[in-house]
Amino acid sequence: MKTTISQVGKYTDQEVTIGAWIANKRSSGKIAFLQLRDGTGFIQGVVVKAEVSEEVFATAKSITQESSLFVTGVVRSDERAPSGYELTVTGIEVIHEAVDYPITPKEHGTEFLMDNRHLWLRSKRQHAVMKVRNELIRATYEFFNENGFVKVDPPILTGSSAEGTTNLFHTKYFDEDAYLSQSGQLYMEAAAMALGKVFSFGPTFRAEKSKTRRHLIEFWMIEPEMAFVDHEENLQVQEQYVSFMVQSVLKNCQLELKVLGRDTAKLEQVVGPFPRITYDDAIKFLQENGHEIEWGEDFGAPHETAIAQSFDKPVFITHYPAAIKAFYMKPDPNRADVVLCADMIAPEGYGEIIGGSQRIDDMELLQERFQEHNLSEETYKWYLDLRRYGSVPHSGFGLGLERTVAWVCGLDHVRETIPFPRLLNRLYP
Incomplete structure (x- = not known):
């Protein structure tokens, strides 16, 4: 047999x-x-x-x-x-019969292993990471399919950017300028106006010259978008989704987690509701604990880690200043200088795994944002149409798969979370 x-x-x-x-x-x-x-x-x-x-x-x-x-x-x-x-x-x-296989049971340096990534994938540890990654993907499809979402595939080549073109890969699209997508969100908003609740799962690209353990040049994003859903409901969906994914890994990947030496007791606590802290309170907490940061500044890795250490579950940081967030985020009706948004910070120092918000649904306000951010109204005419023809409250978020894999597996660096990582200094193999 x-x-x-x-x-x-x-x-x-x-x-x-x-x-x-x-x-x-x-x-x-x-x-x-x-x-x-x-x-x-x-x-x-x-x-x-x-x-x-x-x-x-x-x-x-x-x-x-x-x-x-x-x-x-x-x-x-x-x-x-x-x-x-x-x-x-x-x-x-x-x-x-293989002759002189280069990766032996002895210790090898990281660069050597990355040069031989096509072979390193065969190791028991890397096998376990890829199996956990696969389970997170499988659970993602199960969660959204069971909750009435429709899978929609936004374009990878775009003529504009969701968040400005500073960190985008530029290419020529025949006689036009084009960019590799850094997010499918704007297109998912259009899809939500047609299909109600949608999600995408695909590659995204950021031309950031960053070498941190949390950054990849090419990574995969899950981006749900929901019509008739406000900020609070958006947070609830995120809690349910992340809880579902982690519990699915605990159920179906016990052997892999054991190979990785993962402390599963910490993952067992990942069940909603998750704690929340406002940006205002986060700034106050950081200042009281010796961090030099002022209101209006964005958080770096040390800040996110310090905040997360106070909790044993993922934590939402909500209501960031409008000035440091994307142009499409809806202002808090009670306070115009902050927006209805949240970042979900993973515990154990793994940083932001989700960014989400309620989107601006008022056409005039969106046009004001275009002017403030020097965005061409002609380029984004189709995006304005979503507010011109039957605008509704809507919200969405994006989850970075590789950071989530790193957190769930307890890995030191995101380079092990994707089969063939693209880093600042690496395009091989």
Whole structure:
């Protein structure tokens, strides 16, 4: 019976064949232990000299790391094994023998591993990170599909910017200027006016010359937008979504979290409602705790971390000054100098994972914002049309997938959260 490592539990005490690679091995005179991986998981194959042919045992002793093979054996239940099973090997068919595989079980430097990212992905730790990433994506689709959202795909090439063109990648679109999208939000607002509740999931690009552990040049964003939804309702959706994602990982990725050494007790606390603090109170808190920051300044990583350390769940910072936020955010009706917005800050020093707001729905106010931000009304004519024809209160947010993966996995740097990271100094492989 041909199967995969993830499915061996269905065949306890039966003989199966698995296509796999040798992740590692060790052997003594009479027994060889093969660490096998097939993409779905890892399992140990035990080859006993007295129970197999001389040829099979000789192959088990000589086979090299990352060689590919078909392994036949009997599935045994084993409580000591991470997966709960191991394989008593009866036969080996070598498909391809790898020579001098560069990533060995010894320690390697980060730059070396990044140069070999196409191979580093095969390691048990990177495998676990990608499985958690996949579960966050799967849970995202489940959450929005079950809550009546429609998936809409905004363009990646745009003629304008959601938040100004300062940090955008410029390209020529035949005889016009174009930019790689930094957000699909404006287009999602148009989609919400047609479909009510929508979400997008796609790549976004920021040409920021930043080298921090939280920044990538190319990253993936989940951007929901909702018609007839105000600021408060928007926060509730964010709480429900993030709680759902984290609980899904806890339910479906226990083995991966164990491989990563993640303290799951901290993740178990991620259930809404989440605490909230206004920008005003956040500034006051920071000043009282020795941070040099004035009202009107944006928060940096040390500020976000200091605030988050006061809570064991993600925390919302709400009502930022209008002057430091995007042109489309709706002012607080009771106070024009702040906007109806919130950033969700992850605990444990992982920073902002969500930015969201209620959007301006008044056409005249939006036109004023265009003038203040030196934006061309001609370029954004289509965006104004959303306020001209049946404008309604509407809200939305954007979640950065890679920062969320880093937080849930407990990683030190976002470069491990995406298969092939694009960094300030890296476009290879």
